[in-house]
Amino acid sequence: MCLAIPGKIIELIPGTPFLGTVEVVGVRRKVDLGLLQDDMPKLGDWVLIHVGFAMSKISEEDAMDQMRTLTMLGEAEQAMQEVQGYGLEELDGHEKPN
Amino acid sequence: MNGQKPSGEIAEPKVRFRDAQIEMAHGAGGKASRKLVEGLFVPILSGALPQSLTDAAHVQINGAAMAITTDSFVVKPLVFPGGSIGELAVNGTMNDLAVSGAVGKALVATFVLEEGLPTAVLEAEVRAMAKAARQAGVSIVGGDTKVVEHGKADKMYISTTGVGEFMPGVRVDAASVRPGDKVILSGPIGDHGVTILLARGDLDFEADLRSDTRCVLPLVQALARETAPGIRWMRDPTRGGVATSLNELARDCGLGITIFEEQIPVRDEVRGACELLGLDPLHIANEGQFLAVVAAESADAAMNALTMADGGDGARIIGEIREEPASSVLVTTRYGGSRIIDMLVGDPLPRIC
Amino acid sequence: MRFVDEFRDPEIINRTADEIRRLVDPKRHYRLMEVCGGHTHAIYRFGLKDVLPSNIELIHGPGCPVCVLPMGRIDDGLAIAQNPNVVFAAFGDMMRVPGTHGSPLEHKARGADVRIVYSPSDALKLARTYPDKHVMFFAIGFETTAPSTALTLIRARAEGIKNFSVFCNHVTIIPAIRAILDSPDMRLDAFIGPGHVSTVIGCRPYEWIAVNEGKPIVVSGFEPLDMLQSIVMILRQLRTGEAKVENQYKRVVPWEGNHAALRAMAEVFQLRPYFEWRGLGFISQSALRIRDEYAEWDTEQRFHVPGVRVTDPRAAQCGEVLKGVLKPAQCKLFGRECTPEHPIGALMVSTEGSCAAYHSYEHRKNQLTSIQTVA
Numbered sequence: 001m002c003l004a005i006p007g008k009i010i011e012l013i014p015g016t017p018f019l020g021t022v023e024v025v026g027v028r029r030k031v032d033l034g035l036l037q038d039d040m041p042k043l044g045d046w047v048l049i050h051v052g053f054a055m056s057k058i059s060e061e062d063a064m065d066q067m068r069t070l071t072m073l074g075e076a077e078q079a080m081q082e083v084q085g086y087g088l089e090e091l092d093g094h095e096k097p098n
Numbered sequence: 099m100n101g102q103k104p105s106g107e108i109a110e111p112k113v114r115f116r117d118a119q120i121e122m123a124h125g126a127g128g129k130a131s132r133k134l135v136e137g138l139f140v141p142i143l144s145g146a147l148p149q150s151l152t153d154a155a156h157v158q159i160n161g162a163a164m165a166i167t168t169d170s171f172v173v174k175p176l177v178f179p180g181g182s183i184g185e186l187a188v189n190g191t192m193n194d195l196a197v198s199g200a201v202g203k204a205l206v207a208t209f210v211l212e213e214g215l216p217t218a219v220l221e222a223e224v225r226a227m228a229k230a231a232r233q234a235g236v237s238i239v240g241g242d243t244k245v246v247e248h249g250k251a252d253k254m255y256i257s258t259t260g261v262g263e264f265m266p267g268v269r270v271d272a273a274s275v276r277p278g279d280k281v282i283l284s285g286p287i288g289d290h291g292v293t294i295l296l297a298r299g300d301l302d303f304e305a306d307l308r309s310d311t312r313c314v315l316p317l318v319q320a321l322a323r324e325t326a327p328g329i330r331w332m333r334d335p336t337r338g339g340v341a342t343s344l345n346e347l348a349r350d351c352g353l354g355i356t357i358f359e360e361q362i363p364v365r366d367e368v369r370g371a372c373e374l375l376g377l378d379p380l381h382i383a384n385e386g387q388f389l390a391v392v393a394a395e396s397a398d399a400a401m402n403a404l405t406m407a408d409g410g411d412g413a414r415i416i417g418e419i420r421e422e423p424a425s426s427v428l429v430t431t432r433y434g435g436s437r438i439i440d441m442l443v444g445d446p447l448p449r450i451c
Numbered sequence: 452m453r454f455v456d457e458f459r460d461p462e463i464i465n466r467t468a469d470e471i472r473r474l475v476d477p478k479r480h481y482r483l484m485e486v487c488g489g490h491t492h493a494i495y496r497f498g499l500k501d502v503l504p505s506n507i508e509l510i511h512g513p514g515c516p517v518c519v520l521p522m523g524r525i526d527d528g529l530a531i532a533q534n535p536n537v538v539f540a541a542f543g544d545m546m547r548v549p550g551t552h553g554s555p556l557e558h559k560a561r562g563a564d565v566r567i568v569y570s571p572s573d574a575l576k577l578a579r580t581y582p583d584k585h586v587m588f589f590a591i592g593f594e595t596t597a598p599s600t601a602l603t604l605i606r607a608r609a610e611g612i613k614n615f616s617v618f619c620n621h622v623t624i625i626p627a628i629r630a631i632l633d634s635p636d637m638r639l640d641a642f643i644g645p646g647h648v649s650t651v652i653g654c655r656p657y658e659w660i661a662v663n664e665g666k667p668i669v670v671s672g673f674e675p676l677d678m679l680q681s682i683v684m685i686l687r688q689l690r691t692g693e694a695k696v697e698n699q700y701k702r703v704v705p706w707e708g709n710h711a712a713l714r715a716m717a718e719v720f721q722l723r724p725y726f727e728w729r730g731l732g733f734i735s736q737s738a739l740r741i742r743d744e745y746a747e748w749d750t751e752q753r754f755h756v757p758g759v760r761v762t763d764p765r766a767a768q769c770g771e772v773l774k775g776v777l778k779p780a781q782c783k784l785f786g787r788e789c790t791p792e793h794p795i796g797a798l799m800v801s802t803e804g805s806c807a808a809y810h811s812y813e814h815r816k817n818q819l820t821s822i823q824t825v826a
Contacts, residue, residue, distance in 0.1 A: 003373075003374070003376055003489070005455075016609075017572075017602075017606060024373065025366045025370030026306065026367035027304070027305040027374060028303065028304040028305065029303045030302060032599075032602065034711070034715075036711065037711045038709075038711045048703050049374075050595055051542070051592075052302075052570025052571070055598075055647065055709065055712070056709060058703055059702050062701040062702035065701075066680070066701065067457055067463075069680075070463050070467060070676060070680060121557070121560045129792060300566075300567075300573075302573065375543070376544070376802060426815065431498065432461055435495070435497050435499070435501065437495070437496075437811055437812040438811065439811075440811075443791055443792050
């Protein structure tokens with residue numbers, strides 16, 4: 001059961017154990033936040049859930065960063081192909097075509 | 099189970115079921131159930147080799163054709179969001195008749211009650227049955243009640259037997275299915291099974307889900323009014339889910355069924371719960387949906403009839419019949435991957451209906 | 452962002468696949484091992500093999516905790532479950548794993564109290580609910596799951612719950628990777644590193660793979676884009692001849708790991724001197740046992756454990772398939788005596804096991820195609 005999926009914290013229930021209600025595509029379950037005690041998540045944070053415990057906070061910033069890198073992958077490639085198509089590597093000093 | 103015409107053979111069919119004891123899986127509606135039915139019940143009761151097993155049997159009485167079917171309900175808990183055992187007992191049998199092309203006319207019900215069951219609980223279920231029967235347009239004309247000692251039945255088990263009249267012009271026959279035919283699903287899957295699982299409370303999940311239990315006869319009638327000759331085959335995917343029903347068809351007609359994963363209607367909450375629990379919505383029981391295979395040229399009309407009918411807006415074409423892969427069901431994903439999906443193996447969700 | 456759909460975008464998948472095709476050297480055959488069972492499953496589910504060029508071979512590693520659990524341990528757990536008033540609680544994927552006298556589900560059919568739980572805390576809850584029963588949680592899993600078991604034991608002790616114990620089969624991933632690399636039959640170019648184990652142990656524990664063994668390892672997420680991006684990163688390393696640890700799954704995996712999780716594990720567990728892994732034999736310092744301070748919650752201290760040792764049938768080649776030496780279809784029992792319906796080895800029962808994944812997604816299709824050609 002390697003299954004770990006992202007869920008959003010919609011409720012915090014302080015106490016011992018520190019619980020949070022997490023929502024995964026409309027399904028809600030109380031999840032133990034004890035493993036994140038060094039950096040407690042806030043309401044609205046996304047966490048990775050595995051067997052009823054939150055394992056890690058999901059960084060939206062890193063996720064967006066990754067998407068940007070991946071999206072650019074194709075774009076950089078396309079731009080390169082365009083440039084090659086004009087044989088520009090042999091020329092110098094000419095204007096780049098649009 | 100289909101009543102078999104006598105084959106003319108004299109040889110005594112052998113019981114091929116070899117398991118020494120009955121397991122939960124034998125009641126799950128999947129492979130094990132089929133082995134039990136084909137390997138033990140059919141050989142002994144019908145005296146012939148099993149052919150296709152259908153949802154209702156055709157019986158001739160003095161030249162009049164009748165559909166007859168039976169079903170039993172052992173769901174736990176008795177009451178759940180969206181319905182209760184009584185409702186299932188009426189709708190389930192009506193649906194078996196409907197997908198066999200018959201309009202249910204009369205039901206009889208048997209009750210096995212546990213000593214100590216509060217009368218209020220029984221009354222509530224009988225009322226639920228009466229209401230469901232009224233809505234379905236069927237009469238409950240008789241029944242039987244037995245009481246067993248405390249601990250010998252889990253509160254209440256209900257079984258219903260229904261007889262019905264065939265709709266003119268509708269023929270449900272796996273052998274009539276052809277490559278190119280379309281597979282239609284009446285609405286989102288997995289609602290009932292997941293609702294029951296959550297209602298048990300063992301797993302501590304919550305979701306806004308209700309059982310989809312309903313009588314699908316009006317939808318089947320809408321389909322029949324529009325395009326009766328175009329209907330090849332129908333089934334209600336209860337225990338074992340869509341995957342099991344389609345595998346049964348594939349086996350019976352020998353053709354391949356390809357379904358497109360992204361076309362299959364599944365509510366977000368069902369998807370989420372399945373993801374969390376490692377379940378496949380295609381294997382989960384439904385109590386208010388049906389599958390129909392229709393001729394390609396009738397597909398548009400069929401979809402139109404369904405989506406315009408009350409409660410049919412969730413209908414989708416989810417796949418089609420092909421030559422290959424023979425006798426199997428293939429699920430394709432939009433990522434180009436595909437997998438063969440089998441009948442349900444084992445019993446992930448016991449006592450689901 | 453929902454952190455799932457975005458990583459399944461077909462257009463970006465195609466572009467990443469194109470980048471992979473640009474990066475491969477057509478004269479070279481690449482052997483990449485994905486360690487984790489979750490990755491094996493993802494590869495089949497998303498049809499990633501169809502998207503990759505044919506000279507990239509994906510080899511399935513031993514990161515499936517159900518698959519590496521020796522049958523003897525299941526027998527031991529089930530023997531304890533025969534005690535009256537003992538409840539055997541375990542995750543769903545343990546339920547159909549065959550022991551010598553049947554699986555947990557089959558034991559349930561014969562009257563044992565066997566329950567499926569989603570979380571170790573659910574098992575503890577059972578103990579609270581049924582004070583006259585003893586709830587034994589049959590714990591399996593790598594470092595992803597061990598901290599949750601640990602925290603549950605900490606809670607059990609703090610609450611003074613006496614009718615609860617854990618039968619601990621937790622194993623650690625690094626010794627398994629070492630065993631693979633030490634295997635003389637193995638020739639690998641790089642690793643797709645386990646994503647969720649790394650949320651706990653971080654990325655440092657893999658450094659020896661790059662530094663000592665000279666193999667790139669990229670810690671990867673589980674969505675199709677994650678895995679394809681990891682392969683891009685691996686190919687870039689191989690192209691320049693470098694070998695280092697990289698973290699593709701940055702949004703979830705902290706480089707330093709999860710200290711709270713590691714602390715919980717250290718409080719409750721210690722390493723066993725050695726432990727038997729199904730198919731890989733005895734590996735030292737590769738598994739966890741419960742510390743003496745928690746002896747009261749250790750099934751092996753509370754109950755007499757038969758200590759059954761079962762050798763797999765000779766014909767079953769689970770070990771070689773686990774190590775990636777054989778493909779599932781090359782095992783003599785595959786698809787014949789050993790099927791998802793009648794599994795002989797755990798690789799066929801667990802949804803993450805390579806045999807089960809291969810059988811569902813590939814084998815049946817191949818069988819049908821070959822029947823057509825013959826006919």
